[in-house]
Amino acid sequence: MTEAGSATVESLSGDRPSRRPLEIFAAIFVAAGSIYFFHLGTDSLGASEAYSAWAAAKPGVGAIVRTPVLHDPGKQVFYYVVLHYYTRILGLSEISLRSMSAIFSLATLMLVFALGCEMFDESTALAAAAMWAFNPLAVVFAHTARMYSMLIAIALAHLLTLLRVRSRPGIMGGIGCGILGAAMLYTHMAGLLILGAEAAILLRDLARGRRDSVAWMAIVLAIALFLPYLPVAIRQSQDLIYGHWLDYLGPPYNYPLAGKLAAGLVAAGVTSWLVFGRAVERDGNEPLRVLVAWIGLPALAFAVGSVILRPMFNPRYLSPGIAAAALLIAGSIGAWSTKWRNLLAAGFALACLIMLPFARTEPPPWRDLAGQVTAGGASEPVFFESGYVSNGNTADVSNGGFPFGYYSVPFNYYFKGANSRIAIPGFDAAAARMTIEERVSEAGGGWLVSWKDRDEVNSELPDANRFRVVETYRQPHLAIYRITPAVK
Structure with missing residues (x-):
């Protein structure tokens, strides 16, 4: 051409x-x-x-x-x-x-x-x-x-x-x-x-x-x-x-x-x-x-x-x-x-x-957690840390972020039961630990949903001599613990 x-x-x-x-x-x-x-x-x-x-x-x-x-x-x-x-x-x-x-x-x-x-x-x-x-x-x-x-x-x-x-x-x-x-x-x-x-x-x-x-x-x-x-x-x-x-x-x-x-x-x-x-x-x-x-x-x-x-x-x-x-x-x-x-x-x-x-990632645990809490009974409380979800050494900084607990929102989307949802101060480990021990002793069991890593969350977990704590789920910024009184 x-x-x-x-x-x-x-x-x-x-x-x-x-x-x-x-x-x-x-x-x-x-x-x-x-x-x-x-x-x-x-x-x-x-x-x-x-x-x-x-x-x-x-x-x-x-x-x-x-x-x-x-x-x-x-x-x-x-x-x-x-x-x-x-x-x-x-x-x-x-x-x-x-x-x-x-x-x-x-x-x-x-x-x-x-x-x-x-x-x-x-x-x-x-x-x-x-x-x-x-x-x-x-x-x-x-x-x-x-x-x-x-x-x-x-x-x-x-x-x-x-x-x-x-x-x-x-x-x-x-x-x-x-x-x-x-x-x-x-x-x-x-x-x-x-x-x-x-x-x-x-x-x-x-x-x-x-x-x-x-x-x-x-x-x-x-x-x-x-x-x-x-x-x-x-x-x-x-x-x-x-x-x-x-x-x-x-x-x-x-x-x-x-x-x-x-x-x-x-x-x-x-x-x-x-x-x-x-x-x-x-x-x-x-x-x-x-x-x-x-x-x-x-x-x-x-x-x-x-x-x-x-x-x-x-x-x-x-x-x-x-x-x-x-x-x-x-x-x-x-x-x-x-x-x-x-x-x-x-x-x-x-x-x-x-x-x-x-490329599919691990699905979030909320639907499964709702089923586990239901199976545990309506008397067992679920604990959520209030405060901003933070990293490193910032978890002990007092603040008013997420007063109901950051992870209570996804949990409540799937769980409609009567179990108490209790907000514990994520920036005050001693107060959080005291509340968990008291309420779990009364109910015979409970759940903690935490945004802290293992080193940070240890200070708010109850006394290992009196309570049995099992980590059931762990991902970055999210861990779930099953807590029950220890069998004597």
Whole structure:
């Protein structure tokens, strides 16, 4: 074929987009949906999932808003509110609670494809979707009744609308982008770092003579809509820093000042290069640099914050960037070789499918524990440690966290019996031990559900000469003990 004829064919195919990528994406979408909705009710809820059910079961929005403020700081309210109305229709079963996450995970898959089309082309979008669809992390988020699948979907939708108003400004698009940005903040505080990364992207545009007025308006609108909740978020942050170490904030590493300064300088250098560095892409919109900034700057902030302040790096809080990384990988390799991009996407998807059966973790014990307590009799109390779930030498710090006991919520989801649930102070081992010994002696038996490791929990276990203590379950941050009076 002559060069002119080849150019004509390419021109015609460009005018009429191929349906093949869409057809392949539809097949991937159906396969992913089958996996995301598979066995949603098999395992009992984890502790955090039970808190989602507990918050969703509240009578109204006001009570839902008070839940993270009083009992579970650091958790934003939008997910709980949406889940509340969703479960009013479908109920509070494991399948109902987790199915909303599966729906948002499918929405994420569509958004990955849409972002790929917006930033690159349909073939790159298809490769990115294939790499994300069967990723074990994507499946875990789809199977977990937590806010992370919603956070990913909203964050990617916000990025998509921001890119569109950046290239095709429109007031309605800017308003929609701002609302999505606020929804992201109300879903998880990590959204603040994403907004910061987007501001850095727009600042680069400004430095290169591109004003992006509507995009800036969207960022400002998102922050303005979040301002009414800011005092609550500040109070939550104080609780997180001084007590709530279950998720990510732990005791400081006490790095030397020189190390902290070096980390700060590295972060400043990387950020400056992303904002003011020389352009290396032919596309004036710089999609690869945009993705590097959107993914990398929040991760960098968490990493540097862990060095300067306290440990705070957790992959869950970077979940939107992990999903967007599929776009970065597909776009980067596609710029070098479309053949290798397609082979990598297909191979990675196949490897993920092979790994999925082996990626299943041990199910939480709450359903089994409820059956064991029932068999033990209605007179036996169940003890739960109050206070924040903490690590290392922080367990003896007096605080008012989780006054009813952190693990009482997942236990109560499955156990409806009359057994007394007794909160003992997790930060006062002597008082906890005295209460356990007294109540177990009266009832003839009991159960302790602890978030402490073996060394920490020993000081609150009853006297081994007068009581028999059997550890029936042990996982990180969770142990269950059967306690009975010793036979004389």
